[in-house]
Amino acid sequence: MDSLLNALASGLSLGALYAVMALGFVVIYRATGVLNFAHGAFLLVGVYVASVVSESHGYLVGVVAGLLTGALVAVVAETVFLRNSRTHDHVTLTILTLGLNLLVVTEVSRRIGTETLPLRDPIGNDVVEIGAITMPTVRLIALVVAVLAITVFLLLFRFTSWGLAMRVSNQDGEVAALMGVRLSVVSWTSWAIGGALAVLSGLFLASFPTPGVTPALADTAFRAFPAAVIGGLGSVGGALVGGVMLGMVEAFAATYEGSLGGWAHNLSGISAWVLLLVVLLLRPQGLFSAKQVQRV
Amino acid sequence: MVEPILQAEGLTVRFGGVVALDDVSFAVAPGSIHAVIGPNGAGKSTCFNAMTGLYPLAAGTVRMSGERLDRVPRHRIVRRGVARTFQNLVLPDALTVADVLRLGRHHRTRAGLLATALALPAARRERRTDDDVVRSVAEILGLEGHLDDPVGVLPYGLRKKTEIARALCAEPEVLLLDEPVAGMNDAESRALGERIRECREQFGLTVLLVEHDMELVMSLSDHVTVLQSGRVIADDRPERIQQDPVVIAAYLGADPAEVRDGREEVVSRG
Amino acid sequence: MSRSRVLVGALLVVLLIAPYYLDGFWLQLGALAMAAGVAAIGLTLLVGVAGQISLAHAVFVGIGAYGYIVLASDSSDLAWGLGWPPALAALGGIGLAALGGLVLSPLSGRVNGLYLAVVTIGLVFIWQHVLQEVGGISGGYVGRSVPELDVLGVNLGDTEPWVVAQVPFGAAEKLWWLGLLVLVVAYVTARNVVRGRPGIALAMVKESEIGASALGIDVRRGRAAAFFLAALYAGAAGVLVALTTQFVTPQGFGFQLSTDYLVMIIIGGLGSVRGAVAGAVFVTALPRVLGQYADRLPFLSQVGEGGIDANVMSVFIYCALLIVVIMFARGGLDRALGLLAGPRRRPAPDRAPEPVLAEVA
Numbered sequence: 001m002d003s004l005l006n007a008l009a010s011g012l013s014l015g016a017l018y019a020v021m022a023l024g025f026v027v028i029y030r031a032t033g034v035l036n037f038a039h040g041a042f043l044l045v046g047v048y049v050a051s052v053v054s055e056s057h058g059y060l061v062g063v064v065a066g067l068l069t070g071a072l073v074a075v076v077a078e079t080v081f082l083r084n085s086r087t088h089d090h091v092t093l094t095i096l097t098l099g100l101n102l103l104v105v106t107e108v109s110r111r112i113g114t115e116t117l118p119l120r121d122p123i124g125n126d127v128v129e130i131g132a133i134t135m136p137t138v139r140l141i142a143l144v145v146a147v148l149a150i151t152v153f154l155l156l157f158r159f160t161s162w163g164l165a166m167r168v169s170n171q172d173g174e175v176a177a178l179m180g181v182r183l184s185v186v187s188w189t190s191w192a193i194g195g196a197l198a199v200l201s202g203l204f205l206a207s208f209p210t211p212g213v214t215p216a217l218a219d220t221a222f223r224a225f226p227a228a229v230i231g232g233l234g235s236v237g238g239a240l241v242g243g244v245m246l247g248m249v250e251a252f253a254a255t256y257e258g259s260l261g262g263w264a265h266n267l268s269g270i271s272a273w274v275l276l277l278v279v280l281l282l283r284p285q286g287l288f289s290a291k292q293v294q295r296v
Numbered sequence: 297m298v299e300p301i302l303q304a305e306g307l308t309v310r311f312g313g314v315v316a317l318d319d320v321s322f323a324v325a326p327g328s329i330h331a332v333i334g335p336n337g338a339g340k341s342t343c344f345n346a347m348t349g350l351y352p353l354a355a356g357t358v359r360m361s362g363e364r365l366d367r368v369p370r371h372r373i374v375r376r377g378v379a380r381t382f383q384n385l386v387l388p389d390a391l392t393v394a395d396v397l398r399l400g401r402h403h404r405t406r407a408g409l410l411a412t413a414l415a416l417p418a419a420r421r422e423r424r425t426d427d428d429v430v431r432s433v434a435e436i437l438g439l440e441g442h443l444d445d446p447v448g449v450l451p452y453g454l455r456k457k458t459e460i461a462r463a464l465c466a467e468p469e470v471l472l473l474d475e476p477v478a479g480m481n482d483a484e485s486r487a488l489g490e491r492i493r494e495c496r497e498q499f500g501l502t503v504l505l506v507e508h509d510m511e512l513v514m515s516l517s518d519h520v521t522v523l524q525s526g527r528v529i530a531d532d533r534p535e536r537i538q539q540d541p542v543v544i545a546a547y548l549g550a551d552p553a554e555v556r557d558g559r560e561e562v563v564s565r566g
Numbered sequence: 567m568s569r570s571r572v573l574v575g576a577l578l579v580v581l582l583i584a585p586y587y588l589d590g591f592w593l594q595l596g597a598l599a600m601a602a603g604v605a606a607i608g609l610t611l612l613v614g615v616a617g618q619i620s621l622a623h624a625v626f627v628g629i630g631a632y633g634y635i636v637l638a639s640d641s642s643d644l645a646w647g648l649g650w651p652p653a654l655a656a657l658g659g660i661g662l663a664a665l666g667g668l669v670l671s672p673l674s675g676r677v678n679g680l681y682l683a684v685v686t687i688g689l690v691f692i693w694q695h696v697l698q699e700v701g702g703i704s705g706g707y708v709g710r711s712v713p714e715l716d717v718l719g720v721n722l723g724d725t726e727p728w729v730v731a732q733v734p735f736g737a738a739e740k741l742w743w744l745g746l747l748v749l750v751v752a753y754v755t756a757r758n759v760v761r762g763r764p765g766i767a768l769a770m771v772k773e774s775e776i777g778a779s780a781l782g783i784d785v786r787r788g789r790a791a792a793f794f795l796a797a798l799y800a801g802a803a804g805v806l807v808a809l810t811t812q813f814v815t816p817q818g819f820g821f822q823l824s825t826d827y828l829v830m831i832i833i834g835g836l837g838s839v840r841g842a843v844a845g846a847v848f849v850t851a852l853p854r855v856l857g858q859y860a861d862r863l864p865f866l867s868q869v870g871e872g873g874i875d876a877n878v879m880s881v882f883i884y885c886a887l888l889i890v891v892i893m894f895a896r897g898g899l900d901r902a903l904g905l906l907a908g909p910r911r912r913p914a915p916d917r918a919p920e921p922v923l924a925e926v927a
Contacts, residue, residue, distance in 0.1 A: 035680045085893045091619055092836065092892055094680060095828055099888040102825060106881045110874070222691075225684045233681065270695045273688030277673075280685055284676040350776055371779040379780075386777030388769040390837070395766045402767055403782030409791060412762035413755035419762065466781070 002132045007255040008248070013139040015247020016146035017201040022227035022239040023153060024197030028074075030166055030234050031190030033090045037097040038077055039198050040221035041104035044213075046070030046199030047206050048108050051117040051213045059120050063203060067196045073104070074195025075188050083184070101218075109215035117213040125208040142204035149200060150240060153193075157236065162189060198224070226276035232286030241287070246272045299362070301326040301502050302347075302378070302470050306356035309339075309346045309526075316342045319356070320528050322521040324470070329496060329503040331513045331534075334523035335547060340506040341383055343523065344474050348380055349373055360470070374403045377469035381459045381476065383506075389448025393439055393458050396447050397430040400465030429465055436498070437461045437491055453480055457488070464495060471495075473505040477512055485509055489516045514538060522546065573906070581746055585739040593738035594810060595854050600745030601806035602846035604752045606830040607839055608799025611756060613828070614837030615765055616792035617772030618674055621824045622686035625693040626663045626797040628819030630804020631712075632703055634659030635814065638713040645710055646702040652716045659808075660801040667797020674793035675786035690821050697816035709815040712808045715744070722809075741810050748802055749843070756839045759795070768792055769837075829888050835900030844899040848887075853880035 021039070028036045046066040054062025077100055082093055126137040157163035165186045198221060205220050206213050227246045231238020253268035260267070279287060300323035309317040317339045324330045332340050345351045347358050349370035358365040360376050368376060379400070387396055405426065407419035434440045437457045442450060447458055456476065463471055476492065477485035489512050495501055507513050513520065513534065520537045522530040524546045530537055537543055585593060609623050638655035639647030650658065673685055697704040704710065714723025714737070722744060727734040759765050768788055770778040775785045808814055826849055834845025857876035860866045867873030874882075891898045 035683055081889065081893065086896055087892060090680065091613070091617060092832070094619065094683065095832055096889060096892045098825060098828060099832075099885045099892070102881060103885040103889075106878055106885075110878050222687060225687060229681060229684045265699055266695065270688075270692050273691050276688050277685065277692075280673070280677055280681065284681070286681075348780060350780075370776075371782055371784045374780065374782040382777060382780075386774045388766075388773040391766060391769055395761075395769075398763070399766055399770055399781050399783075402763065405763055407763045409759060409764050409795060412764055413759050415758050423762070462781070 003255050005132050006134060007251045009133045009135050010139065010254075011248035011251030012244065013135065013143040013146075013247070014251055015244035016143050016150075017204055017243075018223050018227045018246050019240045019243025020146045020149055020197050021201040021221060021224040022231070022243045023150065023236065024194035024201075025224040025228045026231075026234060026236055026239040027166070027190045027197075028194040029228070030236075031187045032078065032082065032093075034082065034097060035090075035094045035225075035233075036194065037094060038074075038101040038104065039194070039224050040218035041101040041108075042070045042074050042077075042195040043198040043202035043221045044108050044215070044218040045073050045104055046195070047119070047202040047213050047217060048112065048117070050199070050203060051119050051206075054120045059122055062120070066203060067199050070195040070199030070202075071192040072195070074191040074198075078188050078191040083187075105215065105218045109218075112213065112215055116211050119203065119206055119212060121207055123208075136208050138204065138207040142207075145200070145204070149197065153197075154236075162186060166190065223272055226272045229286055230276055230279050232288040235286070235288040238286060238288035246275065249275050298325055300324055300359075301361055302365075302504065303359045304343070304347060304356065305359070307343065307346055307353060307358070308355040309342055309351050310354045316351075316526050317346060318526045320523065320526070321356075322528060322531050324502060324504055325519065326502050327496070327500065328518040329492070329505070329516055330519045330521070331517040332504065332506045332521045332523060333508075333510070333513055334529075337525075338523040339526040340523055341474055342526075344380065344472055344504075344506060348378065348472065374466055374468065378472065379463040379466040379468035379470075380472035381463050381474055383474040383478070385455050385459050387447045387455060387459060390446055392444050393434070393447050393450070393461075394427075394430055394443040396458055396462050397433060397439075397443075397465045398426050400462040401426045401429060403466065429467070433461050433464045436464075436495060453484055456480070460488075460492075464499070467499070468501070470502045470504060473503065473507075475506055475508060477507065477509050482511075485512050492516065578750075582743075585735065585742050586733065588742075590738050591854075591858060593742050595851060597738070597741045597745045597806065597810040598854075599847045599850040600742075600749045601803045601810060602827070602830065602850045603749050603843040604745075604806065605800050605803035606827055606834065606842035606846040607752050607756045608796040608803070609827045610831040610834070610837060610839065610842040611759065611765075611768075611799070612674075612792045612796035614831055614842075615760055615772065616768040616789055618789055618792065619680065619683035619828075620674070620686045620793070620796065621683060621821065621828070622670075622689040622693075623796065623800055623827045624819045624821070624823035625686075625689050626667055626800035627804040627807060627823065628693060628697070628816075629666050629797075630659045630663040630801030631808035631814055631819065632659075632697070632710075632804075633662035633801070634805045634808050635710050635712055636703060639710070644701065644708060645705040652713055653718065655713075656715060656805045659805045660798065663801025663804060664794065664798040667794040667800075670797075671790035671793040672786075675790035686824075687821070690824055694816060694820055697819070704816050709813060712812050712814060715809055737809075737812075741806070745806055745810070748806060752799055752802065753839060753843065756799070760837075760839060764788070764791065829884055833884065833887050833891055833898050835891075835896075835898035838898075838900035840903055841898055841900030844903060848899070849884055852884055853877050856880050 021043075025036055025039055028034065046069045049069040050062040050066025053065040077097070081096060081100060085093060085096065087093065121138065123137050123141065127134055128137050128140055157166060165183070202217060202220070206217055223246060227242040228239050229242070230245060231240070231242035249271045250268050253271040257265065257267040302324040305321045307317050307320040308315070320339070320343060332343060334340050342351065346353055347365070349366070349368065353366055356366070360378060363376070365373060365376060365378070405422045407422050410416075411419040430443070431440065434443055437460065439454065439457055439461055442454060447455060450458065456479070460473065460476060473492070477488055480488065492503060493516065496503055505517070517534055520532065520534050521528060522537060522543050529546055530540050530543050532540070584596070588596070605623060605627055609620065612618050612620055634655050636646055637648050637650045637658040638652045639645065640649045641647040670689065674682055677685055714721065714725060716722065722737065722740045724737040727736045728740070729735070767778065767783045770781060770783060771785050771788050778785055778788070811818075830845035830849045831842050832845070833848060834841030834843070853876055856863070856866065856879055860876045865874070866879055867875050895901070
């Protein structure tokens with residue numbers, strides 16, 4: 001029973017972080033139709049900068065610097081590389097982001113080397129106990145921050161002209177243009193938000209119980225893919241549900257894999273992907289994506 | 297009347313709450329050129345798409361030579377003898393015109409991965425037959441000089457013809473043309489109309505077309521169905537359609553119900 | 567005879583006699599490049615022609631490699647083996663990869679474009695997990711050595727070198743020729759497929775699913791077939807990779823390898839068989855050649871020093887090239903080769919795809 005509650009709590013907090021990451025991913029997809037393989041690069045470069053800056057200027061300055069870096073790198077990716085490409089084919093542009101990712105991750109990994117960089121958050125490895133639940137304080141804060149970030153995002157999405165444009169431009173660029181929305185602005189702001197959200201989740205994913213910033217952190221961003229796709233690519237609600245589902249499944253797998261016998265060893269590492277395969281085999285468009293009818 | 301080759305009965309298509317087609321029925325006589333016309337947004341293309349299985353029918357049936365077409369998966373429809381073109385050209389730019397025309401032969405050929413990869417005799421034989429058809433169709437439409445050009449570099453008019461030629465290569469019984477002369481100048485559209493008529497004679501085709509160009513429709517077609525707001529408001533020979541007050545009013549933007557009363561008066565007086 | 571045929575003929579002759587002159591480093595590089603070429607040809611059929619992104623190519627290359635090893639090896643305490651005759655095992659490895667492709671091909675049929683990209687990343691991670699957890703296949707942390715190939719009693723390893731005019735030919739030379747043979751077969755068959763009925767049908771599927779189905783093309787089957795075919799070529803490449811490297815570890819068949827293959831076919835020119843081979847040669851050769859001459863190149867540091875070493879440098883170069891090809895130079899190496907072979911028609915212009923999706927509730 002205790003382990004069940006603990007799995008729930010840790011799954012929820014992990015899921016909230018995945019949801020934040022997937023949200024950024026979906027925002028980018030909605031704005032530009034590109035599957036952003038550079039999400040891991042945004043995350044890694046932001047968290048790396050946060051770690052470096054926090055050494056001289058303290059944790060909070062480091063966090064702000066990291067978030068800004070993530071947003072900036074994302075904006076550069078969009079405005080310099082994607083927008084100026086001769087092709088508009090989404091498959092090719094998606095491969096372009098794969099190349100950008102490799103470039104950035106290789107360079108940051110080279111700078112990090114074999115070390116594990118600390119993030120110097122003031123909470124460190126404190127643990128909170130609520131009833132039978134024991135969880136790292138950082139993960140509790142992560143949950144709160146993630147919920148806040150998601151709320152702010154949803155408010156923006158619902159009530160601002162940017163949000164309106166986001167909701168419309170995905171379906172009809174012309175309508176958005178008629179409403180006086182400048183698609184180029186929507187597009188780079190979306191990338192900025194996507195980049196910052198990636199770093200935000202990365203900051204917590206690199207904190208306790210994780211020892212610190214390593215190049216492997218970039219791979220964590222791969223979690224955004226199944227989270228976003230399980231919900232249905234392009235669906236904001238789907239990304240949130242998908243993220244939380246993933247976090248839960250992963251936490252439960254981590255809690256119980258030991259008692260399932262040899263075949264389940266390290267199952268938590270791939271649980272997200274197994275879940276994804278199952279969902280897509282049953283519903284090829286994801287859980288929440290409306291059935292699309294193609295127009296000719 | 298002769299048995300219709302293609303028949304739509306009570307076609308109804310809904311998109312969410314919007315009724316795009318409402319109880320549309322008409323029959324296409326074999327060997328005829330049948331036009332579907334109507335103001336913008338009348339549901340002409342929707343009607344085509346519904347008949348070729350692209351949109352789900354809320355109600356109604358489509359029959360081809362008496363057999364149900366609406367239950368056939370969309371990639372099997374061409375095997376029943378119905379080929380079509382699209383309003384927006386659907387052509388892979390990198391392929392040559394010859395390859396695009398060969399695409400029209402897809403359902404009449406068999407060569408699979410293995411036979412093609414190893415260039416087995418059966419695959420090569422098939423290819424030769426295809427090439428004969430491709431060449432003769434290309435000659436009819438004046439594309440023979442462009443067979444080796446990538447279709448993406450051709451001017452619009454030729455790409456439009458390539459799309460029609462591809463449908464002809466399928467050797468269909470019924471050819472559905474979605475706005476075949478859109479974007480062409482008068483001389484070009486007249487010439488293409490003439491080609492369509494020739495194709496009908498040569499292949500014993502039945503042609504169903506959606507078109508905006510009234511002059512072409514009236515000179516080319518044997519029968520006209522007029523749609524407005526997803527309903528059939530007239531269905532008759534072209535010379536009578538031209539005089540139909542309901543149709544005239546529809547094009548001027550009046551409510552068909554009001555004019556219909558007027559038409560009855562005309563008829564009773566006449 | 568056209569100029570391009572003469573060039574191809576001359577190239578083949580050069581490749582055939584090359585082992586007389588090349589040393590071990592270049593022979594192994596060549597064999598690896600040819601294996602990569604076979605894999606890249608398969609991938610360009612799926613991604614370039616059919617328009618489905620797959621990041622699982624390394625999985626099928628891995629299945630080919632491990633399939634051959636497990637079938638051809640003798641069983642030991644650490645790892646499984648069936649002890650088949652190696653030639654049969656090589657075919658078995660290819661067959662297993664093709665079978666894997668066939669089993670997973672419905673995914674490609676059902677799930678389109680970008681969704682498939684995500685699913686196939688999943689396949690890579692699941693595959694890596696299987697290799698790491700099932701020591702019987704991978705040999706655990708020890709890794710696995712690869713048995714020599716033997717075709718109808720003719721040894722293709724170092725055990726029985728061929729001696730021609732007093733020059734001994736060992737595994738490196740033999741595998742070069744084997745790679746060349748497989749590459750030529752892969753090349754010719756793929757060209758036939760691309761130009762034949764299935765290839766143009768897939769090009770149409772890529773352009774428009776609806777347009778394709780109106781022509782009688784079964785979109786699902788077509789995509790599934792492309793996935794299967796890609797896996798088949800990958801399996802053949804996997805057997806070659808295993809034979810050439812003589813020792814394999816799971817890390818060699820991960821996400822990075824899948825990315826490499828994608829980079830190859832983009833640099834080469836998406837959808838072009840010839841370009842895929844050119845891209846494969848470039849991406850395979852770059853890090854190895856830089857590594858070989860690292861001590862003579864002043865801007866390169868040694869691996870592990872934290873500076874820009876040969877591996878990092880080659881990633882920089884090929885990513886930059888990838889980006890340049892996508893952004894400015896459509897057609898990639900394929901177009902460059904085309905110019906070499908003589909004047910060519912203008913390429914099709916770039917146009918934004920028509921908006922095809924409409925939300926219908």
